[in-house]
Amino acid sequence: MQLRIPGPTPIPPSVIDAASHQMVNHRGPEFVAMMRDVTTRLQACFKTTQDLLLLTASGTGSLEAAIVNTLSPGDRVLSVTIGSFGDRFAEIAEAHGAQVDRLRATPGTAADPAAVQHWLATHAPYKAVLVTHNETSTGVTNDVAAIAKVVHATEALLLVDAVSSVASIDLETDAWGLDVVTTCSQKGLMSPPGLAAVSMGPRAWQSYQSARMPRYYFDLGKAKRELEHWATPATPAVSIIFALQAALHQIDDEGLDNVFARHRRVSQRMRQGIKSLGLELLAAESCASDTVTAVKAPAGMHVATFLETLRADYGVVLAPGQASLAGKIFRIGHLGYVDDADVDEVLEAIGQALKSQSVLAGA
Numbered sequence: 001m002q003l004r005i006p007g008p009t010p011i012p013p014s015v016i017d018a019a020s021h022q023m024v025n026h027r028g029p030e031f032v033a034m035m036r037d038v039t040t041r042l043q044a045c046f047k048t049t050q051d052l053l054l055l056t057a058s059g060t061g062s063l064e065a066a067i068v069n070t071l072s073p074g075d076r077v078l079s080v081t082i083g084s085f086g087d088r089f090a091e092i093a094e095a096h097g098a099q100v101d102r103l104r105a106t107p108g109t110a111a112d113p114a115a116v117q118h119w120l121a122t123h124a125p126y127k128a129v130l131v132t133h134n135e136t137s138t139g140v141t142n143d144v145a146a147i148a149k150v151v152h153a154t155e156a157l158l159l160v161d162a163v164s165s166v167a168s169i170d171l172e173t174d175a176w177g178l179d180v181v182t183t184c185s186q187k188g189l190m191s192p193p194g195l196a197a198v199s200m201g202p203r204a205w206q207s208y209q210s211a212r213m214p215r216y217y218f219d220l221g222k223a224k225r226e227l228e229h230w231a232t233p234a235t236p237a238v239s240i241i242f243a244l245q246a247a248l249h250q251i252d253d254e255g256l257d258n259v260f261a262r263h264r265r266v267s268q269r270m271r272q273g274i275k276s277l278g279l280e281l282l283a284a285e286s287c288a289s290d291t292v293t294a295v296k297a298p299a300g301m302h303v304a305t306f307l308e309t310l311r312a313d314y315g316v317v318l319a320p321g322q323a324s325l326a327g328k329i330f331r332i333g334h335l336g337y338v339d340d341a342d343v344d345e346v347l348e349a350i351g352q353a354l355k356s357q358s359v360l361a362g363a
């Protein structure tokens with residue numbers, strides 16, 4: 001089976017083994033050693049020396065944690081959104097009472113840092129700017145370094161959804177001055193779903209002091225205090241921390257730069273192969289993601305039928321389009337535990353399935 005959706009991603013054998021470890025006391029010495037190891041290695045993936053808090057939640061939980069630990073109801077927030085996950089980040093802020101303005105881009109394109117700069121110049125002040133590093137719904141990577149520069153010319157905090165980029169696409173939390181960065185276990189980190197991670201910089205902690213959105217389970221101040229003795233406020237997903245530890249060791253064995261290079265190579269191979277099949281990509285090459293490829297459905301293709309053919313006849317599982325892109329694209333996840341041979345298998349299956357009459361609605 002080729003599970004090539006943008007998460008959950010396949011997990012390597014060492015991670016499968018680690019996930020089946022017997023339970024340990026989550027306040028005992030084995031857990032302490034593991035938390036220290038996992039936290040340190042995650043900081044390396046985030047390229048940060050700042051606080052890195054592990055939460056038992058999915059990626060969406062990490063976005064909620066970013067919001068409720070830095071903002072108050074009524075705060076003005078700018079959402080720079082280029083797709084469904086950018087929209088979700090905005091909706092979470094709104095659900096907690098923030099006043100959110102949206103700066104959108106056409107699906108398949110990246111946010112233009114100059115447009116963000118112009119918007120900020122004409123609409124500031126904002127308490128925070130929300131941005132997605134890699135928009136999984138369209139297969140587009142934003143230039144977060146450039147966006148951070150223009151945001152930091154203002155007082156606003158920069159909160160970054162890096163769920164589908166951490167440990168696959170280079171992200172420099174400290175060098176780019178990102179105040180809050182979030183991710184989760186089941187994408188580039190090659191682990192089962194259930195863990196989220198959030199980094200908090202000094203400016204984010206300053207905002208934490210005055211932030212009044214209700215928080216309890218996701219209170220990062222509590223998580224930070226517990227982490228001083230390598231513990232968590234509530235019972236964590238112990239099995240997934242075992243799994244994540246194994247995955248982080250595998251990432252370190254390969255070397256983070258080699259991991260990034262592999263994702264770059266694999267994504268180029270995928271896009272090249274898709275074009276060779278006569279299909280069109282949603283994103284321009286200049287902003288195409290190293291972790292997710294969105295392919296336009298050719299005229300006559302019924303996407304749901306096509307994906308079902310791929311699954312049932314070829315054992316290849318891909319993802320449909322979301323929201324306004326439903327029925328118009330399909331998406332291939334190539335992040336985490338992936339290499340050239342996986343790309344070739346996926347491309348071969350797509351080529352075969354395209355020949356099958358049943359994928360063409362009118363046929």
Ligand SMILES: *Cc1c(COP(=O)(O)O)cnc(C)c1O
Nearest residue numbers: 058059060085134136163164184
């Ligand atoms: C997957 C994803 C999320 C949501 O993660 P869940 O674990 O499904 O809650 C958020 N943002 C991005 C960019 C994602 O790819």
